[in-house]
Amino acid sequence: MTGNSPRRVLIYSGDMFNELPDVPYVVIMEVADETDPMDVELPDGLRVAYTRLDHVPKSLFREVTGEVPGELMERINTRLFMVITTQ
Template sequence: MAGQARRQVLIYSGDMFNDLTGVPYVITMEVVDTPDPLTVTTIEGRHISYTRLDHTPKASLVDCLGEVTTGEIQTLNTRLFMVLTTS
């Protein structure tokens, strides 16, 4: 993401939502340096914090550094669902 301090995020909101021209943002999950119990580590070694959701302006997104696998998305969805339903 562009800005004062660049950070990495996973665009979580899905292709249909991301392509809606009337919506100026996407839903993201934070990519963190240090794993914790609320992260999923990808096969590329990135740690996605699935409880750190944010609305990120599309205009602030810059470089795509990679993609996550279907299995990783399923794990993120399952863990996020578990957090939301047990809170």
């Protein structure tokens, strides 16, 4: 992402939502290299903070640097669902 402090994020909202021309933003999750119990580790050692959701304008994105494997997305979705339903 561009801006005052560029950062890596996981675009969470899905391809269909991301490509809707009338929706100017996407839902994201933070990507960090610090360990937290509420994260899921990616193959490259970075971690997705699935409890840190945000939405940002599509115009702030520069480039896609990779994709999260389907199995990890299932784990992220399951954990996020568990957090939402238990609070």
